[in-house]
Amino acid sequence: MDPILTAFGLVFDPSVMLVILGAAVFGMFVGAMPGLTATMATALLVPVTFFMDPVPALGAIVTATAMAIFAGDIPAAMLRMPGTPASAAYADESYLMARKGQLDLNLGVNVVFSALGGIVGVFFLVLCAPSLAEMALNFSSFEYFWLACLGLTCAVFIGTGDPLKGFVSLLLGLAIVCIGIDPAAGVPRFTFDNVDLMSGVNFIAVMIGAFAVSELLRGAVDLHRQGHVIVPQVGNVFRGVGGVMRRYWLNFIRGSLMGTLIGALPGAGADIAAWVSYAMAKRFSRTPEKFGTGHVEGVVEAGASNNSAVAGAWIPALVFGIPGDSITAIVIGVLYMKGMNPGPTVFTENPQFIYAVFIIFILANIIMVPLGWAAIKSMKQVLRIPRTILLPLILLFCIVGAFAMTNSNYGIVLMLIFGVLGWFMEENGVPVAPMILGLVLGEMLEQNFMTSMIKSDGLWLAFFERPIAGALGALTLLIWLLMLGRGALTALRRPAQA
């Protein structure tokens, strides 16, 4: 029988459909709760999928993660708390839109562009997985080093306000990454003989602290002051989305492509994709000054980007068994467990399973729109809960989520420390986002720098010897020079104006 037909038969089985629907609701819930993340959703599904057939097992993971990455946008807009790390890049922007009375438009844009971005990612996964994986495979530590540099450069664009404070935040993040076992020499650093510190600083626990707990603290401080609260508007979330599409279609396309690409690169997932896309949107916008005031442009690009990265990450995972992000790192284990060993043979040995996964991917992105709409509606009801009850409830979920990251109290301690630190930083005008970016990319930067230097026997020029590395390096240096030049120019002009 034709494998595609078999695949349809496998997917449109009542019990499989039920699993997908259940996983979708589960993903929506986990994503919409600040503190609970998509990675955690996948990890929670592993013991459940252990006893399932391959198609429902993978279907559950695909659906839950796709939903969670979108649903993270909802609390970002309503509470300024990203539901998952992937929404952190534009949580501020979304929240500001909501304060301007554009909550409906923001959520409509998020759900529609998440679904469309997801479909673009699946499109590339289905049509050019082998050739895209081929490209990702050519990246060695030299190329990754430059990519990490480019990623860190985004910190300049995402931090609003004082660039000096942005740098302080970035360097703080890079310093925190040094805690734990040195990735090159295997020597413990700043661990003070503490076993937990040897595992380093778990960045998801940090993000839960820096974004959700700090916001809870802020909410607790002015609990009785009104005006901070967004009055839930009950309107049509899809009104105006068409206009946004006509105006910002280029952002959507660029975001989806960038997301797929970043997802396909081993080690970088939806969260980095969102940040890079948000920075790109601002850099190439005709109205960059509107960013940070509740402007929809960056939300379109980053919202599409993080969902396309979900599918993109499956590309190297399926073709070469190399995880594209923390979710697919778990997925690969499930694939092996189900006898679908990753590799090109997975397309020839069990094609019906792979086609079934693709069909579920498309299906998940389609049902995201009605289910997302339902989730938005019900979250609006949640907002009616008095803040004195809502905030402690969210804290509860944050504690659960942080605990789950390390399966110990260490995660909770990290969350609390960075919650207070994040609150303190924001109150003093130091942006938190660059610190998180430093934390996410710091290890990639250090490890790839060290391994590259070991490989090249200490020769610096090796960073430019390989063609892709050379091009990336030249690009990075050019961007830095331009930025320095512009900075010098404004510094020269300022006294003249004053």
Added chain:
Amino acid sequence: MNEVSRRGLMAFGVAAGAAGLLARPALAQSRYPTRPITLLCPWGAGGGTDATARIIGALLEKDLGQPINVVNRTGGNGVVGHSAIATAQPDGYTIGIITVEIAMLHHAGLTNLTYKDYRPLALMNEDPPGVQVSASSPYKDIKELAEAIKAAPAGKMKASGTGQGGIWHLALIGWLQAMGLKPDHVRWVPSNGAAPAMQDLAAGGVDIVTCSVPEARAMLDAGRARSLAIMAPQRNPQFDTVPTLNEKLGISYSTGAWRGIAAPRGLPDEMAKTITAALERAYKAKEFTDFMNARGFGTVWADPDGFATFMGRSDAAMGEAMRAAGLARG
């Protein structure tokens, strides 16, 4: 103070329980376990150790009639999870999967824990290292590669597979020493595990990867890499075209990454016997063999005494290799 008194209470509880066991042996046998058991895993969800833990957990669950929860305690090159197993209450409700790293971490000065801090229950698995090269590499077999390594100046060739001083690094060192070369004749490029190392091999970043063959499988199947040999006494039936070092080079060097089940040291005898018996039935179960074969993982069995002797040998061998390479500290 608090900790001490809590331990004291616990000891009292265990003693009381033991007294109960003595009084009604038949009934007590059917009693343990009476609640869910936690199986700690020092490595992340989705990895090989996690998969092994989960299949063992699933079979134990069927056998013992209580849920077995696999909990991942990761980080610190395995120190975090191994410490959690050693320091858990020895009440029979926390056990763990321990790996070859316990024979290495204390030599590297990362922890004071050794295999002696556990009550061994059973050895379940061992995987030998392989020697993988890129598909575009000029070396067609292990002999050509060995000649090229000997001919190359020290440090010219690069190998990867895991972090600095990790098991596959020690495998490389052992092999080089067996060939009469210095431990750093081939330079080690630390990586975040076998999969990134295999990717770097395909990308042309390193010349050799010494991870196990099942870990290299996706790239081998993709035609991106070739496995030239394994460092084991016999071929692996799952990959029977890959020869041993002994066959091709006359070097009998062999080592391996192993996994076994252990409990905190103070676990009472009766409980240990119950779990070991259940583990033996799990090891003989068709599900276990099928699962391990499907992943290409090797299966070996050793009872508690055999496992303890095995770990002692492993510990000595790892210590020797690490001292030779200057990786031992403290």
